[in-house]
Amino acid sequence: MSSSSALPTSVPGTAPASRSPWRSLRYRSMRWWSAANLLSNAGTWMQLTVQNLLVLHITGSAAATGLSMSVQAAPALFVSLLGGAAVDRWPRKLTVAVSQALLGAVAFTTALLVALDRIDMTALLVLAAVTGVIATVDGPACALLGNDLVPVDDVPSAIGVGALVHSAGRLAGTALAGVTVGFLGTFAAYAANGLSFLFVASVVPFLRPAPGAAEAAPAGPRAVPARTELSVREGLAFFARRPRLVALAGITGISSVFGRNYGLTLAVLVTGPLAGGAGAFGTVSTVLAVGGILGAVLGARLRKPSVRTVGLLAAAGALLQVVAGLSPSLAVLLVLVLPMAVVESVSDTAGTAVLQTDPPPHLRGRVLGVWSSIGTVWSLGGPPLLGLLMEWAGARGALVAGGLLIAGSIGAGLLTRRRGAPVPLTLTAKDGDVTGREALGTAA
Template identity: 30%
Template sequence: MSNTGTWMQRIAQDWLVHTLTGSAAAVGITLALQFLPILLFGLYGGVLADRLDKRKLLLFTQSAMGLTGLLLAALTLTGNVNVYHVYALAFVLGLVTVVDNPTRQTFVSDIVGPDLLRNAVSLNSANFQSARIVGPAVAGVLISAVGSGWAFLFNGLSFLAPIAGLLLMRTGELNPARRAPRGKGQLREGLRYVGSRPELLWPVVLVGFIGTFGFNFPIWLVAFTDRIFLAEAGTYGLLNTLMAIGSLSGALLAARRGGSRMRFMVAAAGGFGALLMIAAAAPVFWVFALLMVPVGLIGMTFVISANTSLQMASDPAMRGRVISLFMMVFVGGTPIGGPLLGWLTDTFGPRLGILAGGLVCAAAALAVALILARIGGLRLKVDLRRGHRHLDFVPRAPAVGEVPREAARELPDETPEEAAARPRREENQHLSRTP
């Protein structure tokens, strides 16, 4: 119920800003202000999630988010709203989200325990995407009929549902992780923890690029609706609904997967960038609209794969800080990508704006794939023969004088000169034993 209200407010807020200003860049500024606090303070939210009672934290954050919706509704329904009110409330909502996001994400593990974590994260995303199907469609009709204010009012009241759910929980049946004790340097400790583990670091880097340059759909869909297809809020809501159908499908498919390999996550990121570039060239509305389904599916598959991989690979006592870093780079990059891509969209047109985002996403996926392959001792193999896999990563043959990784673990420490001379020494030993 609350997720439906949240999506209604997102659609109404984007359309209200566009109505007040007529600018895609203004929509980008709104997004930037909403996510700027996550970029600046996101890691502190993770420290609080690791240190404090998650259920009590969520009661506070959900109440505060409901109040921002009610205040925006009051301003809009009385006719006193202007774009600066929206900017200010978006910034306040971002401050609350700094604590809410990592707390809510890691609270899933407290509810179901580690064995069901992957499925629970996927089904939680499916819940969110189900609301994304209903919310934009209802918002589009509501905005066209009576205005944006009623969508804001519904969202503010909808937070009564999660608040009631949190209050009714039987706390004795939760599986709370061990809380991190209060101490100095916990922020730096979290950064060092991620930086020292490639299985955490490179997914976070890739998520940062995809979140900053790929998930700017409020800018692109508003601009395509208004400037390319010359349509109204109902069409904007329809495009969001079609994307949500794809996202829901991606969430349900992710729930069925038994594992999440790193190469699958990187491939999803590359496919997402490619689909954005294809959408940029869509000649007519129905082609663009149908493309929103696979865009949503692949995008959600990537996000869930990255989220669950990070949660399962991190220590429970560090999980809040790891997920806060994940959320910080995923949505905290919007203050950079939002205004930049909004300016590109306004100046050069919506098609070039979404094309630029897709190019950056595809390039980032390729770069991370090559880095991970090098770390893992792999190389890219191209095979154009029929019946063979055309592109694949295979073990890299060691260079002359280089020790294979498995053998290197068994060798004692030696100087570079001794390592270089080892192949000749081993050959001589073999010849001396040959009759």
């Protein structure tokens, strides 16, 4: 592959830089990585689908099913900071290969216990917790390894392709779960997921960064100052001192709590005020999924997304949410749901690109660890808060009030930033050797 194919911007005498959403797939390693992740996502969703059914079979309790999911998610709240520090310290390819192999071992262990009829709720909860702990390292390591394979300007494409892979894997895994259990038994779904992890681990050693990639995965420990090797404090300090990351967290947090829980708000709206049934909400959910896929494709066309882009898209989605809350019929709601999902997906892709490329390479794992902990707080606290709002204002009121709150907060933030003069601030070398003007960022 010629080096000209990886030029980040157009120069005289060369073709304009590509804006194709698929441009990250020009690189062989990225194609292999995407294929491996498609298989792994399908296996993961196959296991998740079967595990929920298995818990219901063992306990007969929907609450127990929710408990197993919470146990697997809980480590992200408490251990993600350490997981991110480990990702910054250890060789990235080795970290991914080992974490994938460990996840495969957990899946095979579960498959064996199920096959021998020795599985119980205690064992399932322990295995779920172990999976959650491993994921605190595996998640950021896999995300950053994918970015290492492409030039910086193609990172949004890599993230968009990743979102499509996730969606396709979810659909395939959910569909295959029933077929696999029907023909081979429950244990086979866990075994298949274990094989998918091993496939990813086997692909990793052959991945190579493309010309112009931001950070080639090192063969040995990262060359970072000894005092920052496993310091969680460095990641927290960088995040807190980086205005654009704080702003991104604020935008994402308020949007997640009051604007992203459509599975709750739209379900109540459709089955309540709009007098639809489960089939009607299924149609709404399908349109949301299609919009998410379309948004991932559009988001992958971005080259240099900014926090301002994320904020404007989130505000636009919030205003669409307000109108959706006032929908007089299901037909009108369906017309609005598609652009809502598209805008949300593009905003997510832009925000993820900023998050994964803004910090200096030796801090990215810790920044993602901070983000994972914050995101877990939103995911655990958001639904109860939204539920209280719906109890007080109803489904329509929650959608309208939530949308206005999101749009108003983002608008106020943009106006405040525009009116405020840049404040000179110099960050030390340990924070990535950036000046205050760079920290504020003209594109933030």
